Amino acid sequence: MLAALLAVELIAAALVLAAAPPVADTPLIVGDHRSVVLDNRGGPGGAELLVRVAADIGAAVEAVEAFWGTDWSHRIEVTATGSERQFAALAGGVADGGDVSQWADVAAVAVAERVDPERRSAIGQRIVFAPGAEAMTTPALRIVLTHELFHYAARADTAVDAPRWLTEGVADFVARPGRAPAQAAATRAALPSDADLAAPGPRRAQAYDRAWEFAQFVAARFGTDKLRELYLTACGPAHVDPAVAVPLVLGIDLPGLLAGWQQWPG
Known part of the structure; x- marks a missing residue:
């Protein structure tokens, strides 16, 4: 698998997501009545990426439900970023001047503001795509989306x-x-x-x-x-x-x- 397809899952610090702008209210319904909210912070490229995500999210949800079941969050938030630094900040809390090189070959991450597996609770979850993800082929994008969606679904049980x-x-x-x-x-x-x-x-x-x-x-x-x-x-x-x-x-x-x-x- 090409490095560009890989994703590293981190639980972002609360302050990272707390500082993020509100998620755009543009839900679509897929799978077991799950609401998908698409948040574009990447300009025209991000908008195009989210159109492709919207086309693939139904199949990704079906794949996750087939393996994991349906008992997981019914709200799915997906964010497209506009710069490597913005992606790194949302993905892992990289501050201004911090090293973003570790994210160079990462296409997407699934993050959460707070997780309590004992109570099966995951707050502030979202899947965040790097700006370079818009150049991925359709099969590659589908793999990354489904991979991250599994982490999203399993987060409260992990x-x-x-x-x-x-x-x-x-x-x-x-x-x-x-x-x-x-x-x-x-x-x-x-x-x-x-x-x-x-x-x-x-x-x-x-x-x-x-x-x-x-x-x-x-x-x-x-x-x-x-x-x-x-x-x-x-x-x-x-x-x-x-x-x-x-x-x-x-x-x-x-x-x-x-x-x-x-x-x-x-």
Whole structure:
């Protein structure tokens, strides 16, 4: 997956979203009676991007509902930004003069002002697109939108310290299921670290692919329902360590599961 398609999900500081202008009141209804609000801060390019988002959001919602169910926010806010600095500020709270280089290959993020998984509450959520997203192909944009929408849907059920290799891998599985592995089995030495997933450039692209392929493998071998159960067990508010969650849900220890993934699809 090209680095430009990747997205890093952060919970933005409350002051970032509190300082943002009001969201434009232009809702459309999709999926299980979900209201989509499109907020353009990117001029003509942002307007064009949001037209494309509006065309794809219904299919993205259907994909997320098919995997995750319908018990999640019925309000979806999507923002198009007009500059890299504006995107970085809304995405992660980068102040004036701060380094925005980490966002150079990020197409979109799903952010929230405040999250309380214990109460299944996520306040001030939105999906924020970088200005460069308007140049993406239609299939690539659909993947990014669906990936971020999964994070949006799962946010209230995802602990802050959940393993990112699983949260990102499952989001990519929902966004691009049923495709052949992108990397040779020999390159899957280990699951990606947080540092791998945060590093701009090819390292991050390869890390996302490894996480995605792991999720694909689990779904192919144990079924999609088991992948969802593994997510909830290893990433939910009362989550346990993956080394405990994997045998609990899948009936195999984590080293054995990783060995199977490293040889898959052989």
